[in-house]
Amino acid sequence: MSPRTKEQNEAIREMRMRQIMQAAADVYLEKGIHMEVRDVAVKAELGYGTVYHYYKNKHMLLEDLLWSALSLAESAVLPAIEGNGNDMGRAELYSRLLFLKCIQDPSVFILLKTIADNFHQMPGNRFQKLMAVFQERLYLPLVEMIRQETAEQAPEKLANLIFGSIVGCATLHIHHRGQSGPDSLDVIDILFSGIRKRES
Structure with a gap:
């Protein structure tokens, strides 16, 4: 051989x-x-x-898992970030793509949940760079789409609502598989229907 x-x-x-x-x-x-x-x-x-x-050790493994998830999430939302059309339509597409990626790939869900928890359970400051890259590549592009399209004084608040909704609904889907969970299209449709209603 x-x-x-x-x-x-x-x-x-x-x-x-x-x-x-x-x-x-x-x-x-x-x-x-x-x-x-x-x-x-x-x-x-x-x-x-x-x-x-x-x-x-597990901390090295988790760090690698989160960095890998960041790349997967960035690739998933790229069509919305680079797309044409009105910015709120792109923000909705971004949200839909990110939610779908969360329920398809648990590592992306873990990334968003860990960031939402502000790395609460993670040791030391080893995730500061990851947070900075997340802000630059995923969070701020969504904030900019919202800023361009709405009269919202603090587009970060709306971006936080979107990320929180994605994490919350993905949590229901992931931890309650086999039960009737949220349909990705319904979740994002309802969220953006409410956002548009508030803006009009």
């Missing part, structure tokens, strides 16, 4: 990283900050040593 090529090794590494990230998100939803690397290894069906090879 010939040794694996560099490309094959890289493909295996990427596959394992995806397994670990998915398992970490699932375990975090179950146990929160009390999750351990061993729990992630069991969920990913990998040896503890394999997961430990990539992550020496």
Whole structure:
């Protein structure tokens, strides 16, 4: 049997990283900050040593999970950020895309929930840079869409309402799977219907 090529090794590494990230998100939803690397290894069906090879502790794993989620969230809302049309329509599209990504990928939900909680359970100041990048790439673009379109004196308040609504509704969906949960279209439609009514 010939040794694996560099490309094959890289493909295996990427596959394992995806397994670990998915398992970490699932375990975090179950146990929160009390999750351990061993729990992630069991969920990913990998040896503890394999997961430990990539992550020496759960805080490194969580940090990587959140940075990865930030990239996923940014990619998801890019069509709204770069799109044409009126800014409130783009803000609604942004919200719809972000909500859908939250319910499709638990890591994005974990990111938004962790930020909403102001990294309450996370140790030290290791997430300050993540928060700054989130503000720059995800939060402020939404604030600007709102600022351009409304007479709102503090568009940040409306942006906070939107993010809070997304997190709250995604929480219901994620923690009550199998029960009748919020439909993504209904949630965003209701939210923006109320926003438009208030503005008129």
